[in-house]
Amino acid sequence: MLTRSQKAEIIDNLANEFKSAGAVVICGFTGITHKQLEALRQYADENDTKVRVVKNSFVTLAAEKAGMDKIDVVENNLAIWSDDQISACKVADKFASANKDKFVIKTGYLEGKVADVATINAMAKLPGRDELLGMLLSVWTAPARNFVTGLDNLRAKLEEEAA
DSSP, rough: OOOOHHHHHHHHHHHHHHHHOOOEEEOTTTTOHHHHHHHHHHHHHHHTTTEOOOOOOHHHHHHHHHHOOOOOOOOOEEEEEEEEHHHHHHHHHHHHHHTTTOOOEEEEEETTEEEEHHHHOOOOOOOHHHHHHHHHHHHHHHHHHHHHHHHHHHHHHHHHOOO
């Protein structure tokens, strides 16, 4: 059994984590095995995302202490959060898709505001940071790529005419 000071410490730690988080996703996990939960934690670690099974009252108090809007959470829940909004939503969405009957996205916060399931799912569909950087790099290198292709075509044409 946790002492009052231990509970307060857990709530303070969660509140600090939630304050700096871009997204916090609250999910129900009734029927998930320990092995599946460990797989979720491992996948979350790979995506710089944190997962924690937390008492509902702790989530509510930590969110309130972090200055977030109030939500009502019931049944067994876990919190998934990250500094990056998209990665937390992607982790929750991917695991929910793989475990449809046992794992459900219930609600969450995006930048401290309550977000519904549709919003969280929409965020999960957006490209991640690395994908966006790849797209940006492709756009930046396109002019140089086109110039080199044009020069190569000109060289080939001049070689044909000379032959």
